[in-house]
Amino acid sequence: MSFTADRLLLFGATGDLAQRMLLPSLCALHADELIAPDLKIIATARSEMSDAEFRNFAREALEKYMPADRRGGMADFLNRLSYQALDATTLDGFTDLAKAVGPTERGLAIFLSTAPSLFEPTIKGLHHAGLDGEIVRIGLEKPLGTDLETSCAINDAVASAFSEDRIYRIDHYLGKETVQNLLALRFGNIMFEPLWNAAHIDHVQITVAETVGLESRAEYYDGSGAIRDMVQNHMLQLLALVAMEPPGNFDATAVRDEKVKVLRSLRPVSDGETVTGQYRAGAIGGEAVPGYDDELGKPSNTETYVAIKAHVDNWRWKGVPFYLRTGKRLPQRRTEIVVQFRRVPHSIFEGKGAKMEPNRLVIGIQPEENISLNLMAKVPGLGAEGIRLRSVPLDIAMPDAFVGQHRRIAYERLLLDLIEGDQTLFVRRDEVEAQWEWIDAIRAGWEQSGLTPKTYTSGSWGPSAAIALAERDGVSWNE
Structure with missing residues (x-):
């Protein structure tokens, strides 16, 4: 059923995500x-x-986390807010919550920003209070399980009250402007899509690098690790967007159908195609930082770094490796996609001493949103040594290209789509399960082979084995 909700019920409203992202996003949408x-x-x-x-709590969060120039109408926004205390582990408070929500004839959107252990009792409570009808949709914040089995259990619990067309699984990367721009770049420009295949692309790199360590997530992260925290969701979604076939149109069903096909085409990872690491003490930006075991306060085999050589076994991508890497305490905060094109089949300039480099497309997602395409150009001059060529970047900095447009929080897009009922940028159940199947197989291989993380110094780009993973194929990571 298509409807725009006139009520938004926000669970976990005093949590870190709500303070940093959700309340500022809603205030910006209001402004x-x-x-x-x-x-x-x-x-x-x-x-x-x-x-x-x-409301005072929300005002303090907005003043702390929201740019001053985006707080227009904050007082009016705060007047939209009401609050109802709830212990989601019991049914007792859900009737009072339903009274606080009030009539839902025009539609209700629910956002669950709680621990996954609370999902099932929350769903039972919503059903008990009649807050799960046909004019109610629900958004779920990750993590959605720790493996396929636990993910299915969560999805089964949610599906007991909500049909799939009313479930909005959130991967906040899909709300980022540059991630959405990847689709516009591919399918809105005729010069790219004819070349977007194994005949013209040598390899693809996807990097999600963080400078931070555990911060306040020690308990969660040590039970998760880099592959479940980053690869299973964000990085596989980026891979799917890069590799998907053109959908028939830009709607939820068509886009997600094509992503699922990619995820189901992922080849099982072989021995030697993954590297794991764990950071030790070092320096980030000239400041000394402790090692993972020091931060955690105990020894652990949890990986804080993972690099994977992946393959999509279909017609378009056969033989093209996808190199994925993510890690904590790396030298830069950077999320980017690198599409490395093949060399020209024959250089007409070789006899003139010119050296050729293959074209490279770099899509920066964070912290800077930009697109850079490296092209070969002649160096000006009349030198007797012949023609000199050099790789020259054509850069599109998104803030410069769209002057006057605010840089939006990814959750603004996702919350608006949840309220209005557009599932295109949300993850379908079969996507989640295809992702977990691939990740579970990798982790099972690690366990079977007794793989343990290699150490790397904070401030470096990870274990040296990760460099070798790419370089044995003649590939260098984009650094």
Whole structure:
């Protein structure tokens, strides 16, 4: 059923995600008049607060995490908010929550930003209170399980009350402008799509590098590791967008159908095609930082770095390796996709002493949103040594290309789509399960072979074995 919700119920409203991302995103949507004036936002969490106390809490979060020039109409936004305390582990408070939500005849959107262990009791409570009807949709924040089995259990619990067309699984990377621009780049420009295949592309690199360590996520991260925290969701979604076939149109079903085909075409990873690492003490930006075991306070075999050589076994990508790497305490915060094209089949300039380099497309996602295409050009001059060529970048910095446009938080797009009912940028159940099947097989291989993480110094680009993973194929990581 298509509807625009006039009520948004926000679980986990006092948590870190709500303070940093959700409340600022909703305030920005309000300031830009992208949500209806009568949209009511009901916040809930375990803490006891009055409406006024929660509004003060929200105001402090907005002042801390939201740029001053985007706080337009903040007072009016705060008046949209109400609060109802709830212990989601029992059914007792859900009837009062339903009263606080009020009538839902025009539609209700629910956002669960809670621990996964609370998903099942929350769903039972929503059903108990009648907050799971046909005019209710629900958004789920990751992590959705720790493997295929636990993911299926969560999805089964949600599916007991909500049909698939009313379930919005969130991967916030899909809300980033440059990730969406990847589709525009591929399918809106005729010069790229005819070349977007194994005949013209040598390899693809996807990097998600972080400078931070554990911060406040020690317990979660040590039970997860880099492959489940980053590869299973964000990086496989980026891979799917790079590798997918052109959908028939830009709607939820067509786009997600093509992504699923890619994920199901991933070849099982062979021995020697993965490298894991764990950071030790070092320096980031000239500041000394501790090692993982020091931060955690105990020894651990959890990987904080993983590099994978992946293959998509279909007609378009046969023989093209996809190199994935992600890690903590690396020298730069950077998320990017590198598409390395093949060399020209014959250089007409070779006899003149010119050296050729293959074209390279770099799509920067964070912290800077940009697109760079390296082309060969003649170096000006009349030198007797012949023709000199050099690789010259054509750069498109997104903030410069669209002057006057605010740099939006990814959750702005996702929250708006949840309210309005567009599933295109959300993850379908069969996508999640295809991702987990591939990741579980990798982890089973690690366990069988007794693979343990290699150490690397904080501030480096990871274990030396990760460099060798690419260089044995004649590939260098883009650094």
